[in-house]
Each structure stands twice: as structure tokens, then as C-alpha cells.
Amino acid sequence: MFELIKKAIKINTLKLITIAFVFYIxxxxxxxxxxxxxxxNPFIGxxxxxxTVTTVxxxxxSPVTYVGKIFGxxxxxxxxxxxxxxxxxxxxSFTLYRRLKEEGKLSYNGNDHYVIIGWSTKARKTLDEILQNNAADRDVVLIDQLDKTPFxxxxxxxxxxxxxxxxxxxxxNVLRxxxxxxxxxxxxxxxSADGKSLLIASSIESYGMEHDKDIYTIVEMIRDDDVRMFNHVKIDEFIPSNDAFSFLMAKSMQHHGSSQLFMQLLSKRFGDDLWMVKPDPTWKTFRDAFNGLRDRGANLISANNDLSIIRRLDxxxxxxxxxxxxxxxxxxxxIQQAW
Known part of the structure; x- marks a missing residue:
């Protein structure tokens, strides 16, 4: 009996379930x-x-004959x-799945998710902000060479x-x-840090071109001068790592209290925030958009990255x-539900 159990343990799960199914039938x-x-009938059997086998x-x-009881x-x-x-x-199997997930061995099959490359203090803060105020309830996928998941x-x-x-x-699943x-x-x-970012960005661009897919890429740059090195790589947005703090300090010195305004726009934890929407199909001009959004309680401040929209309403x-x-x-x- 023990030898039989030892052999059963070594059989893979699918084969064991098949054997059990045939045995119980x-x-x-x-x-x-x-x-x-x-x-x-056999169903009652x-x-x-x-x-019996589930100990319910x-x-x-229940059997009533000696033969039936012996079989029982x-x-x-x-x-x-x-x-x-x-x-x-x-x-x-559940334990194995959890271990493989923690070690980053499983593939991600979702879509419309955010991909973060490189784990750092800034990446952690960005992740906290996204997950705490995830309006679209999107997943976040981290790619890194860590031994196990950091979060x-x-x-x-x-x-x-x-x-x-x-x-x-x-x-x-970067393509999706x-x-x-x-x-x-x-x-x-x-x-070295900017050079590594350049290499990764180039790989993603090449990967997207090979699959005829435009991948929206945002890159953190430590040195502002290195942006020119990315001219041959299609990067959608550059985020200066060091300059942003200096710019914020300068604005606060020139306009007292302005840092609170910037913090409110940067984080969804504070009341009103910055959002992106697509125009209503019925709008023809920016004035139509401005008035339509105002009537719903929103301020239009930019079209793409153009802040001069207020002077081009017509x-x-x-x-x-x-x-x-x-x-x-x-x-x-x-607003999202309206159109």
C-alpha cells in the first residue's frame, strides 16, 4: 500500500486526476x-x-451486504x-504558482497595463501613486533583475x-x-545610468518596429544634456530627474505657495487634479470644448502639450x-461617461 502511494505521489497531477476519475467511476x-x-443506478453508486472518499x-x-461492506x-x-x-x-500547484509569481517567472497576459522598467525609490513612489489612485484599475508590470518581487x-x-x-x-506583454x-x-x-536607459529604450523601439507597433515610452533622464543622445530613438516623453526639483524650488521662491499647486497637479491625493480626455465628437472648435467642459465643472488648460489654448479658442x-x-x-x- 505504501509503495503504491509513493508511486502515486510521483505521477503528474493531470495523469493522477485521470486515474482517479476512472477509479471512482x-x-x-x-x-x-x-x-x-x-x-x-451507477449515478447513486x-x-x-x-x-465516502471525501469523508462527507x-x-x-451505504452497503448492506457483506460483499458490499468489504468493498466499502x-x-x-x-x-x-x-x-x-x-x-x-x-x-x-498553488504554492508553485505563488513562488513562480514572486520570482517573476510567469508571463503576463493582460492588456492596457503600465510597464515599469527598473526598480528604485522613485519607481516605488510612482507605483504607490498609480495604485492608490488607479482610476482605470490598470495593472502594473515591473521588469527588473531582482531575485524576487519587491512589492x-x-x-x-x-x-x-x-x-x-x-x-x-x-x-x-509590452506590445499591448x-x-x-x-x-x-x-x-x-x-x-552609466543614462547610457543604460538609452540601451533599454533602443531595444523597446526596435522590438516595437519588428512587430509594427508604436509603444508609448517615457524615460527618466538624470543629465539634461543627454537628451540629444536620444534623438535617433523615438521617445515620447523625457522626465528630467534632477531638474524638476530645481524648477519647483525656483517657482516657489518667485511665487510663494506655488509648490502646493504643483503637488496637487502631480498627485491624485489632493482634490482637483490633471486629467486627459478626448474631445466630444460634437465639438468643432476649442471654444466648444472649453464651454462644454466648463459646464460640467472642468477647466480646459491644454491641447496636447500646448498651454496657449486659451488664445486659440476659435x-x-x-x-x-x-x-x-x-x-x-x-x-x-x-465626463468619461458622457462621451
Whole structure:
């Protein structure tokens, strides 16, 4: 018996479940043939078998003959042990899945998600901000060469590996992502960090071109002078790592209290915030957009990255224009639902 159990443990889960299924069906027919008056059909036999091996034991059906009871003892010794092994393998499968997920070995199959490349203090703060105020409830996928996931959240996934590898980009499903953000490594000098970001950005561009897909890429740059090195690489946005703090300090010195305004626009934790919407199809000019958004409680401040929109209200809205507005979350959702 013990040798049989040891061999059963070594069988893969799918094969073991198949064997168990055949075994329980066979037992159902056997008890039906042994006591046809007591077990009216094989289904009732199967009901008794399953309530027996799962130790539920309702007692609505049970063997009454000596042969039937001996067969019941055989079922106790074999069937209960078999289902115990199956349950153990299922638990082991969940444990294995969790371990592989923590180690970043599993592929991500979702879409319209955010991809973060490079784990750092800034990446952690960015992740906290996204997950805390995730209006679209999008998942976030991290690509890094860490040994295990640095963060636990239902909407967070970790892919372990080299972000310049097409195989790793495939596992992160980058082609179907909303955007990819590349963070500079903290442990390297400025030149090496920007050089590594350039290499990763070039790999992503090449990967997208190979699949005829435009991947929206945002890159953190430590040295502003290095932006010119990216002229041959299609980067959608550059975020200066060091200059942003200096610019914010300068604005605060010139206009007292302005830092609070910038912090409110940068984080969704404070009341009104900056949002992006697509124009209503009925709007022809920016004035139509301005008035329509104002009536719903939102301020139009920019068309794409053009802040001079207030002086061009009578111009027609170009195709594929993105409008940036300031309002609270409730107003934003109402606008999204309206068109």
C-alpha cells in the first residue's frame, strides 16, 4: 500500500486526476453490480463513492451486504488516500504558482497595463501613486533583475529578467501595454545610468518596429544634456530627474505657495487634479470644448502639450487631439461617461 502511494505521489497531477476519475467511476459501477437493489443506478453508486472518499458521509446510501461492506473497506483504504494525494498536489500547484509569481517567472497576459522598467525609490513612489489612485484599475508590470518581487498588490506583477531581451518584453506583454516607463538605476553614475536607459529604450523601439507597433515610452533622464543622445530613438516623453526639483524650488521662491499647486497637479491625493480626455465628437472648435467642459465643472488648460489654448479658442480641433483638464475625480468620470 505504501509503495503504491509513493508511486502515486510521483505521477503528474493531470495523469493522477485521470486515474482517479476512472477509479471512482469503476467503483460506482462495482457497487451498483454488488447491490443493485440498494444502489438503483451507477449515478447513486458514484454519489456514495464521492461522499465516502471525501469523508462527507451523508449516510443516505451505504452497503448492506457483506460483499458490499468489504468493498466499502477497500474504498476507504484506497479512495480516501487517492483523493488526499490529489488535494495535496493541488495545494502544491498553488504554492508553485505563488513562488513562480514572486520570482517573476510567469508571463503576463493582460492588456492596457503600465510597464515599469527598473526598480528604485522613485519607481516605488510612482507605483504607490498609480495604485492608490488607479482610476482605470490598470495593472502594473515591473521588469527588473531582482531575485524576487519587491512589492505585493493585486494589480502588481513582476517579470524577472533583462529588459533589453525580446523574450522578457514578450513575457511582460509590452506590445499591448498602455505605456512603458524606464527609471534610471540608482546604484550607477549619471553617465552609466543614462547610457543604460538609452540601451533599454533602443531595444523597446526596435522590438516595437519588428512587430509594427508604436509603444508609448517615457524615460527618466538624470543629465539634461543627454537628451540629444536620444534623438535617433523615438521617445515620447523625457522626465528630467534632477531638474524638476530645481524648477519647483525656483517657482516657489518667485511665487510663494506655488509648490502646493504643483503637488496637487502631480498627485491624485489632493482634490482637483490633471486629467486627459478626448474631445466630444460634437465639438468643432476649442471654444466648444472649453464651454462644454466648463459646464460640467472642468477647466480646459491644454491641447496636447500646448498651454496657449486659451488664445486659440476659435481654431478647429485637429484630429487625434488630447485635451488636458483640471477637475476632481467624480467630474472626470462623469465626463468619461458622457462621451
Amino acid at each position: 469503476s467503483c460506482a459501477f462495482i457497487i451498483y453490480f454488488i447491490e443493485p437493489d440498494n444502489f438503483k 458514484l454519489w456514495w463513492v464521492m461522499t 458521509g451523508y449516510g443516505d446510501y 473497506i477497500f474504498l476507504y483504504l484506497t479512495g480516501i488516500g487517492l483523493i488526499g494525494i490529489i488535494l495535496g498536489k493541488i495545494v502544491d 505585493e498588490h493585486n494589480n502588481f506583477y513582476f517579470i524577472q529578467g533583462d529588459p533589453t531581451s525580446y523574450e522578457i518584453l514578450d513575457k511582460a 501595454s498602455n505605456s512603458v516607463v524606464i527609471f534610471s538605476p540608482e546604484e550607477e553614475d549619471e553617465v 481654431e478647429e480641433i485637429p484630429v487625434d487631439t488630447s485635451l488636458y483638464i483640471i477637475c476632481n475625480k467624480e467630474t472626470y468620470h462623469l
